[in-house]
Amino acid sequence: MIVAENLTRRFGDRIAVENLSLEIAEGEVFGFLGPNGAGKTTTVRMLAGLLAPTGGRAVVAGVDVVAQPQRVRTLVGILTEHPGLYEKLSAWHNLKFYADLYDLPNPQAQIEKYLRLLGLWERRFEPAGTFSKGMKQKLAIARALLHEPRVLFLDEPTSGLDPEAAKTVRDFIAQLASEKRTIFLCTHNLHEAEQLCTRIGLMRQRLIRVGSPTSLKRELYGRQIVIELQEPWTASEDLHLPFVRSVQRDDRRLLVELDDPEQHNPTLIKRLVELGAQIQFVREQDRTLEEVYLELISEEQR
Amino acid sequence: MTLKRVRVVIVKEWREAFKGGKTVWIGTVAIPLILLGISLFQLFHISDFRAIPPEELPRVVGAVFLVPLLYFLMFPLVIPHSIAIYAIMSEKEQKSLEPLLAMPLRTGELFLAKTLASVLPAVGITWVAFGLFLVVIQALLPASVLELAWQQFSPLWGMALGLFAPLAATFMTLAAMAIATRVSDLRTAQLLSSFAMLPVLMSAFFLVLQETLSRPELLGLLSVGLLVLDMWLLLLNVKLFGREEILTRWR
Numbered sequence: 001m002i003v004a005e006n007l008t009r010r011f012g013d014r015i016a017v018e019n020l021s022l023e024i025a026e027g028e029v030f031g032f033l034g035p036n037g038a039g040k041t042t043t044v045r046m047l048a049g050l051l052a053p054t055g056g057r058a059v060v061a062g063v064d065v066v067a068q069p070q071r072v073r074t075l076v077g078i079l080t081e082h083p084g085l086y087e088k089l090s091a092w093h094n095l096k097f098y099a100d101l102y103d104l105p106n107p108q109a110q111i112e113k114y115l116r117l118l119g120l121w122e123r124r125f126e127p128a129g130t131f132s133k134g135m136k137q138k139l140a141i142a143r144a145l146l147h148e149p150r151v152l153f154l155d156e157p158t159s160g161l162d163p164e165a166a167k168t169v170r171d172f173i174a175q176l177a178s179e180k181r182t183i184f185l186c187t188h189n190l191h192e193a194e195q196l197c198t199r200i201g202l203m204r205q206r207l208i209r210v211g212s213p214t215s216l217k218r219e220l221y222g223r224q225i226v227i228e229l230q231e232p233w234t235a236s237e238d239l240h241l242p243f244v245r246s247v248q249r250d251d252r253r254l255l256v257e258l259d260d261p262e263q264h265n266p267t268l269i270k271r272l273v274e275l276g277a278q279i280q281f282v283r284e285q286d287r288t289l290e291e292v293y294l295e296l297i298s299e300e301q302r
Numbered sequence: 303m304t305l306k307r308v309r310v311v312i313v314k315e316w317r318e319a320f321k322g323g324k325t326v327w328i329g330t331v332a333i334p335l336i337l338l339g340i341s342l343f344q345l346f347h348i349s350d351f352r353a354i355p356p357e358e359l360p361r362v363v364g365a366v367f368l369v370p371l372l373y374f375l376m377f378p379l380v381i382p383h384s385i386a387i388y389a390i391m392s393e394k395e396q397k398s399l400e401p402l403l404a405m406p407l408r409t410g411e412l413f414l415a416k417t418l419a420s421v422l423p424a425v426g427i428t429w430v431a432f433g434l435f436l437v438v439i440q441a442l443l444p445a446s447v448l449e450l451a452w453q454q455f456s457p458l459w460g461m462a463l464g465l466f467a468p469l470a471a472t473f474m475t476l477a478a479m480a481i482a483t484r485v486s487d488l489r490t491a492q493l494l495s496s497f498a499m500l501p502v503l504m505s506a507f508f509l510v511l512q513e514t515l516s517r518p519e520l521l522g523l524l525s526v527g528l529l530v531l532d533m534w535l536l537l538l539n540v541k542l543f544g545r546e547e548i549l550t551r552w553r
Contacts, residue, residue: 073404088318089317093317101311101406
């Protein structure tokens with residue numbers, strides 16, 4: 001649904017995005033992560049047909065963003081970093097304006113559908129400027145969806161929202177994903193990315209790494225098993241197991257890195273028991289996406 | 303370019319501008335009405351036409367009708383000022399430009415819509431004000447005065463309303479928009495764009511003081527000057543209304 005090949009954008013001497021290549025399948029929720037100024041918004045603007053790339057190419061929903069940017073804009077929906085609503089106009093008139101620009105055949109029905117879905121119907125005639133931040137964000141999401149785009153670009157959809165409003169927005173994104181829409185999600189909220197995204201791309205002018213949250217964690221840290229013991233393990237003997245990559249001892253805790261724990265865990269535990277370990281709990285070490293992110297960013301800086 | 307999209311943006315601009323508060327209402331409706339009232343008051347209370355000897359009448363009519371003419375030259379400069387600034391500054395302040403540019407809207411359509419949203423009311427209100435002016439003088443002035451006024455001023459009124467008004471409104475709109483794209487707050491935009499109307503207003507005042515405004519060729523010359531300025535401002539605005547310029551520099 002989204003294909004970019006060596007997509008590049010320069011502003012004078014400064015390179016904002018360099019040789020970005022990626023493919024995003026239909027129905028995928030792709031998380032686009034990176035520090036401030038990493039080129040995320042510029043990438044979204046290029047993919048959504050707002051800004052012309054200075055190099056490379058991209059095809060979104062089957063349309064070339066360089067050759068037909070206006071056509072791309074009719075096919076995608078975009079939630080910009082700021083809701084950017086007309087504050088003196090009512091929620092209804094805000095959406096009516098955009099519905100008319102999209103030349104929708106039945107604008108009233110679409111406006112009503114999304115105002116009801118997002119819980120804004122009762123306040124449709126109130127000026128958008130009187131809305132809370134969460135309500136404004138919902139209205140901006142409604143605006144992005146009015147023309148039923150198959151591709152959605154969401155830039156920081158829950159930024160600055162209180163936990164309840166953020167959850168509502170996240171749930172709504174999950175609902176959109178279940179409708180097989182392709183979602184390109186820029187976020188600094190790594191927990192959100194982990195919850196919602198099928199794959200993650202880490203960006204810092206260029207694409208540093210792409211993968212599912214799980215595969216990125218495994219790629220970076222391998223698979224580690226935490227074994228909690230009743231007593232500190234003092235055995236001096238090595239485990240001598242070919243699938244074990246490393247063992248870290250910490251008082252009553254062992255951290256074992258190994259290949260394919262599903263297959264090798266029984267052998268590992270048997271061996272530990274043979275060596276006198278009194279095992280209380282065994283669990284897989286769960287790395288957070290935040291750890292992965294910080295590790296990859298610092299790796300990139302080195 | 304589709305006219306439907308242009309129309310949709312114009313309607314939004316008007317809806318927003320007239321909900322924007324007193325400044326727009328004062329600039330577009332109140333000031334023209336006040337000026338119209340003043341010019342009519344002047345005609346009926348200062349000039350007692352019946353007391354003027356018939357041989358003096360042409361000179362007096364020529365002098366007193368210059369003031370309303372000057373007001374009709376001012377309207378198209380004053381009226382678009384507030385709407386044009388509001389059209390840009392409100393987008394900046396509300397950060398609504400990026401969502402707008404994400405629509406299937408060409409930047410040329412956006413530019414045309416924002417320009418027309420200011421020029422059309424300016425020209426329209428000027429014409430309506432002139433219509434009111436005509437109705438009132440037709441009803442209340444002696445026939446001899448009206449006849450003289452028509453003789454002396456019909457080419458000027460025609461030129462002022464048919465040529466100067468659209469050119470002046472376009473000039474003020476383009477100047478205000480060019481300034482508003484480059485500044486970050488409303489007051490600075492209002493102040494700087496007020497300066498932009500000064501050269502044109504001062505030229506018109508100068509011609510009134512010299513009592514030469516009643517010569518159509520001078521008003522024609524003023525219109526040609528405006529046309530040149532309009533062309534230059536149009537080129538400037540086309541550059542300022544580039545999509546990338548808007549996205550990256552309008553702050």
